[in-house]
Amino acid sequence: MDRRVAFFVSDGTGLTAETLGNAMLSQFQGVEFDTMTLPYILSEDATRQAIAKINEAADRYGNCPIVFSSLVDRGHRDLLGRSRAVILDVFQAFMGPLEQELGVRSSLKVGQSHAIHDPEAYRLRIEAVHFALDNDDGVGWRHHYEKADLILVGLPQAGKTPTSLYLALQYGLFVANYPLTEQDIEDASLPEVLVPFQDKLFGLSMDPYRLALARQELAGDDLQGCCTDHCTQETEAARALFEFNQLPNMDVTKMSVEEISTRILALTGLKRRLQ
Amino acid sequence: MDRRVAFFVSDGTGLTAETLGNAMLSQFQGVEFDTMTLPYILSEDATRQAIAKINEAADRYGNCPIVFSSLVDRGHRDLLGRSRAVILDVFQAFMGPLEQELGVRSSLKVGQSHAIHDPEAYRLRIEAVHFALDNDDGVGWRHHYEKADLILVGLPQAGKTPTSLYLALQYGLFVANYPLTEQDIEDASLPEVLVPFQDKLFGLSMDPYRLALARQELAGDDLQGCCTDHCTQETEAARALFEFNQLPNMDVTKMSVEEISTRILALTGLKRRLQ
Structure with a gap:
């Protein structure tokens, strides 16, 4: 080559x-x-x-x-x-x-694009990042979903965290995460805490094999509940839950974080807070 | 206009x-x-x-x-x-x-750049994001500094968290944060936990007025210890600590997260893990 x-x-x-x-x-x-x-x-x-x-x-x-x-x-x-x-x-x-x-000449000034420090934009990004961190997987008990622009719903390790952080950093959006629990999957109904925010929900799903792999990588030796069969059942249940509750949703198996993020914007029509 | x-x-x-x-x-x-x-x-x-x-x-x-x-x-x-x-x-x-x-024709295939799903790159980004989250401000007691590519040191709200997340998402780097405490400032010496990792440290400082503003914004009504005088003292002490311990460091007051991140790479010579 x-x-x-x-x-x-x-x-x-x-x-x-x-x-x-x-x-x-x-x-x-x-x-x-x-x-x-x-x-x-x-x-x-x-x-x-x-x-x-x-x-x-x-x-x-x-x-x-x-x-x-x-x-x-x-x-x-x-x-x-x-x-x-x-x-x-x-x-x-x-x-x-x-x-x-x-009909005008450019200013030909260096450092006009990414290096611009716009205090308002900076503040917004920081706020959005902190929002994502405070409303991430497993800290749902102190969530502020009412302030969220978007709430990503999905099984653990289906890509919610990096997507919410990317959307915060790139677009200043306030994105929360809700990880579906085994109980949610068993109940097969929209978790009660999410019901008031139906129009902010977006479901992410992933190929069960990739999901099992992602969980194995995260768990390291401490492997728990992440065989492919188990993930297949969970994935089917999660997708059924999305469909039944008419959540817009997407299989993100083959997508980069950029693609997941930009496709969500395109599908939901959500307006970015930062250009 | x-x-x-x-x-x-x-x-x-x-x-x-x-x-x-x-x-x-x-x-x-x-x-x-x-x-x-x-x-x-x-x-x-x-x-x-x-x-x-x-x-x-x-x-x-x-x-x-x-x-x-x-x-x-x-x-x-x-x-x-x-x-x-x-x-x-x-x-x-x-x-x-x-x-x-x-001397070759391009493939003219759509979606060849940001949408590429490279499983290895995806895994690395997720790992780097989780590393940043697990080694962020205030969770120092369960840090894994030995695995870090870089440890950002600075006063609270000086831009460490968004920078570590940006470096994780954009470049796949493992970046930890160490927030300087009042005790560290009083002691005026490098915190003991950081001593073994001297060559991974990078100090961030910020104009005291901007720092006070950032803290006020985060605290909302619950304003604590963030008057400009206090921030001025802390900032001077932090800068003295950087200089005395020969930490590479930078005033990030007027910088975007992109600029902070790319300047750190340029100054430290740190190699990105993702291109």
Whole structure:
């Protein structure tokens, strides 16, 4: 397999260049990519150091590195252009058409995106994270479901916790978790504590085999009640409970946390609190 | 102020188009943007619905919408091109040069980036999230610092929890938190429990005024020990403790969670476990 190195070069966090670059590279499945992020390139010196790393990699790999750059400063961009790499320059590609359409020049200020500290947004994220932590699996006795934007319902280890935290960090949403207990499954009815919040509920289910595996991994040696048969019964019961109570729900077996989160937003129409 | 609408159109989560688009738009500070993400555009029907939304916005705003598209399917991209918008097409901009350099055609498969479910990566993220939760503020008595990649040290409400969760979700890192207590501050020495892990420590500090504000917001009416004078003393003591014990440390007052996280990686050289 062809092996390449790709760099994500940025004057800020590097998240824009990384996100874009990874999306592009994922389209070339016959090539193996080693990636490296070079963030906070804010001076000519830092740019020269980045170029040295890129050129060193060109020698080591014996082929041309791919560089995704979101540098804003024109001098640094020109300098970077002298490295022995293919440069995919985000600003070059999109700023021209945008300036033309908007009829204004861009500010060409570095660190305008992810590094912005918006105190209100920061506060909201912190609050949302604390809400998720305080309303997570197993602490239902001190829940504040009335403040929740969304309540994820599902069997333990079906992906509720990382999803609620992702939704909190990324979108500032207040997301609670309700783990279905053996008793809930036996009763086959919506837990009473959830009844007043029917319109906030969203069910997550997972393939029983993956669920058993997730539980085994979490339990380590201390394995309890997580054989696949048991998980199959529980999963069927949970899905029946979702259907019977008309909960919107989703099988998240093959989904990343990002996909689970964005699909929930798309399906529920829930508005994000942070853009 | 000029007011525009921008759409992020994607066949997947929309995160690539959003990230790129927001970075570009943040360069135009004289224009106010309303943004809308249209994810999971996977059919001709869905594309037509997206176009209807875009055209409706063109009418409503009385100007031309900006569309950042990461659609992969050529038919859907061509169709989208007929909407009354400026289309900034990620694939069009970057795929040509990439294919030429790599000497292969891209797979043009939808949902190749954020939606990829890599079971190993998923497991690692979940494990890292649980590690962060189990080793968070105030649960130090059952810490597993020996397994930590990094231990954040700082006063309560100085940003440790969201940072540890972001590093877990984004990079799969195992990050513990140690909140400095009044006793630690009085003792003015590195807490004993941290001594064996000196090389994993990273100190976070914050402007006392912001710290007081953060504590007030969290405490609500139940305000305790968070006047600015008190926070000033604590902050000075915490910074002195960092310096005296040669902990790498950073003032995070004006930073977003993304910036705190990526700067820590850049400063410590810590390798991410997830790309």
